Amino acid sequence: MAKSRRQPLDRLAQALMVMLAIVIGIIVLLGGPAASKVRDFSWQNERVGADDTAFLLTFSRPMDQASVEKNLTIEPPLPGRFSWAGQRM
Template identity: 35%
Template sequence: MKLALDPFDRSVLGIALCLAAIIAGLLLLGDHVGAAVLGVAPTAADRPAVTTAIRITFAQPMDTASVEAHFAIEPPVGGHNHWDGNTFVFQPNRPLLPNTPYTLSLTADTLSLTGQRTLQSVHWIISPR
């Protein structure tokens, strides 16, 4: 016995097959958005005080150890890290040197708590006043 589908049933079946193909594609391709950095402070355009804290704000909760391991400041400066919600804060132990360019970076592959990675490195330069 042959099962005949009316036009409505064929439409529903076609939509279901399209949705299944889209879901399969998403599962195969994976996440291309990654963990997002919403902003940094101070920015390259700022002339921050020598006692400024460095802040990186993320769109989602991050793996704190991963962020701390991927953060760098050049020339090297001692300091301590803490978190304010989704914002990583680096507070230097001593005032930064005035009129000295500091290169700040967060390298790619920093992990969020859900396992997403930052897809691009973030680099910026500040020169305290």
């Protein structure tokens, strides 16, 4: 049986593949980017009354506005509309 001889470029490619696999493994184990969060809610720890007509939610990153509007539920349901300014709804 003939012994295969690796070229320097082959060794370099294999070393890079191993390093890349290790880096990917570390990223997977530690987790990806942090999930989006509400950084501020204007009615947090406040007593809400009939005179209150609007609240603000500030998110930690840009959001898919349609997704937020579709999934936001308010109990009891209130009439109104959505308005966005950057990361603030």
